[in-house]
Amino acid sequence: MTMLETPTPSRETAPRHRPGAGLAAGLVLLIGVLLVVCFFSITLGSRGVGVPTIWKAFTDFNPGSASETVIREMRVPRTLIGVLAGAALGLSGTILQGVTRNPLADPGIMGINAGAAAFIVFGIMILGVQDVIGYVWLAFAGAGVATVVVYGVASFGREGATPVKLALAGAAVTAVLSSLTSAIVMTNVDALNELRFWQVGSLAGRYMPVFWQTAPFIVVGLVVAMVTGRALNGLALGEDLALALGQRLRLTRFVMFATVAVLCGAATAACGPIVFVGLVVPHLARFICGPDYRWILPYALVLTPIVLLVADIIGRVVVSPGELQVGVVLGVFGAPAFIALVRYRNLAEL
Amino acid sequence: MIHDLRAKNLILGYAGTDIVRDLDVVIPDGRITVIVGANACGKSTLLRGLARLLKPRGGEVLLDGTSVQDLRSIDVAKVLGLLPQSPVAPDGITVADLVGRGRYPHQGWFRQWSTEDERAVAEALEATGTADLADRNIAELSGGQRQRVWVAMALAQDTDLLLLDEPTTFLDINHQVELLDLLTDLNRESGKTIVIVLHDLNLACRYADHIIAMKQGAILAEGSPIDVIDAAVVTEVFGLECEVVPDPVSGTPMIVPRGRHHAARQRVTAAS
Numbered sequence: 001m002t003m004l005e006t007p008t009p010s011r012e013t014a015p016r017h018r019p020g021a022g023l024a025a026g027l028v029l030l031i032g033v034l035l036v037v038c039f040f041s042i043t044l045g046s047r048g049v050g051v052p053t054i055w056k057a058f059t060d061f062n063p064g065s066a067s068e069t070v071i072r073e074m075r076v077p078r079t080l081i082g083v084l085a086g087a088a089l090g091l092s093g094t095i096l097q098g099v100t101r102n103p104l105a106d107p108g109i110m111g112i113n114a115g116a117a118a119f120i121v122f123g124i125m126i127l128g129v130q131d132v133i134g135y136v137w138l139a140f141a142g143a144g145v146a147t148v149v150v151y152g153v154a155s156f157g158r159e160g161a162t163p164v165k166l167a168l169a170g171a172a173v174t175a176v177l178s179s180l181t182s183a184i185v186m187t188n189v190d191a192l193n194e195l196r197f198w199q200v201g202s203l204a205g206r207y208m209p210v211f212w213q214t215a216p217f218i219v220v221g222l223v224v225a226m227v228t229g230r231a232l233n234g235l236a237l238g239e240d241l242a243l244a245l246g247q248r249l250r251l252t253r254f255v256m257f258a259t260v261a262v263l264c265g266a267a268t269a270a271c272g273p274i275v276f277v278g279l280v281v282p283h284l285a286r287f288i289c290g291p292d293y294r295w296i297l298p299y300a301l302v303l304t305p306i307v308l309l310v311a312d313i314i315g316r317v318v319v320s321p322g323e324l325q326v327g328v329v330l331g332v333f334g335a336p337a338f339i340a341l342v343r344y345r346n347l348a349e350l
Numbered sequence: 351m352i353h354d355l356r357a358k359n360l361i362l363g364y365a366g367t368d369i370v371r372d373l374d375v376v377i378p379d380g381r382i383t384v385i386v387g388a389n390a391c392g393k394s395t396l397l398r399g400l401a402r403l404l405k406p407r408g409g410e411v412l413l414d415g416t417s418v419q420d421l422r423s424i425d426v427a428k429v430l431g432l433l434p435q436s437p438v439a440p441d442g443i444t445v446a447d448l449v450g451r452g453r454y455p456h457q458g459w460f461r462q463w464s465t466e467d468e469r470a471v472a473e474a475l476e477a478t479g480t481a482d483l484a485d486r487n488i489a490e491l492s493g494g495q496r497q498r499v500w501v502a503m504a505l506a507q508d509t510d511l512l513l514l515d516e517p518t519t520f521l522d523i524n525h526q527v528e529l530l531d532l533l534t535d536l537n538r539e540s541g542k543t544i545v546i547v548l549h550d551l552n553l554a555c556r557y558a559d560h561i562i563a564m565k566q567g568a569i570l571a572e573g574s575p576i577d578v579i580d581a582a583v584v585t586e587v588f589g590l591e592c593e594v595v596p597d598p599v600s601g602t603p604m605i606v607p608r609g610r611h612h613a614a615r616q617r618v619t620a621a622s
Contacts (some may be wrong), residue, residue, distance in 0.1 A: 157365075234454055240434035243403045245507065246427025246455040291440035292447065 030302045037309045041079040045316045077208045083305040084218045088263040090304025091225040093278030098232035099256045100163035106279040107264040109170045113273035114177040115146025121184045124191040136269040143265030201274035201327030203312045214266040221263035229294035276334040359409030362399040369395045371567040383545045384554040387564035393547045401432035427455035431509035439488040446484040452506030474505035494525035511543045530557045555602040563587045579603040
């Protein structure tokens, strides 16, 4: 190494090679793919419909037409919820993995799924709730309560809510809630039956009201999530450097966890605990974009709905006229894909 | 730029244990200060406290007269940078991107990457001799190169005060000297105030304008190495029997440990 006598002022102020343009083009391409997938999500299924029918369903709706009713009442809400829930799960997985620097972090780590499930069975048993909207709010409340408890427990002590304490608190709260849930469903058949279906995770049977109830939370969550890229880039250097670079660690963490809770809570409320996409797609995005979260976030935002809707379409097509829930499809196809990704590239360091 | 970094009655610690106890220190502006001491004497803790990574349990750290706890993090980060002991690089990041992350405090919601950032990164790469590594992946680099890249990141932050926690750990003797030479260049050329925690007492004595010897969370001695470091102080600080002779290159104190097995009194006497 030769040490320079004087640091020559900016020999190269010309812009260095930056991958921005290629990534931006890729993102535009992916948005196109998402639109195509949305189109297929509306047209494909046990009852295939063409473009003219879709057009007619919205411009000149005939309540007597079964196809048009299917589009308006089922396919469109299902697709919209798939897009929003997918985006929510993808971004919350990305943020959770970034803020905890744990490559295996997913919404389960914060007790969100356990909280939502526990509240649903409580609701069925104690309040006699029986409709989908009721489950949405129960799931949302459960996810919220679980997150607050986990965050509160983890915040004890001087360091605040560190990733390790959060993981431990999340595991503890999940264990408590799961055993309570089990205790109830052992004695209550109705609750068991409802929980069985809810717990798989599905986009089917989610009508427009479910979309309207959860969309505002998800949209706000997505907006906040999209601007966390810079902070996640700082956190990726470790806590000491993040602090040395002027980040307010407690505030950043709080905002991020709150965002994740809102996003996951709403997505879980809308579709049940859909596992795997929130875990896998961020890795896929990272694989494409490299370590810059300002790119990983938009990629996860677009990629996750694509994956979720494709899985949902596969579930509708493979056992037509019946259906496989999206949660099942994701498990069956997602696990080998994840293993392939892990083997192809080491995911260990975050 | 003149800055004043000092601690008053500073108490620092973790989980119920005080590690730095009621410590007063003034960091000389525009000089290289080296903090030495035995393992667990609190030198890294003091550095973390000065860089406001650790909230004081008592007393305060003052930057230009204001407690760092009362200043906005981002404002402190524009004046004072810290390179932690073992920083982690995100998987797959390139040298240029890592160095660019040092620009964080100078960016904002509406002020993203600017020509000023571009210039600071280019200068940091240039000053640390890492410009030709710019597009390489961090993981491909040797330990010495990687450490220079981290210093480049701290330089890109463009602070007048730079604190480094054992930056020479894991480096061989050649790279240790290169790194300390580099830090000296930075100090002499741009007037940066530099504070380094170092293990190697001989290098500490050679490179320090001001040396701080710590023991059990307190400062035992401080000042110019020539004035401060003698056999008695080393014995007191490290519990090591030794002789202190002038460094044949720099004339600064050089510590020769006595140990129990290798005394060659006769030969030395015969030679003199």
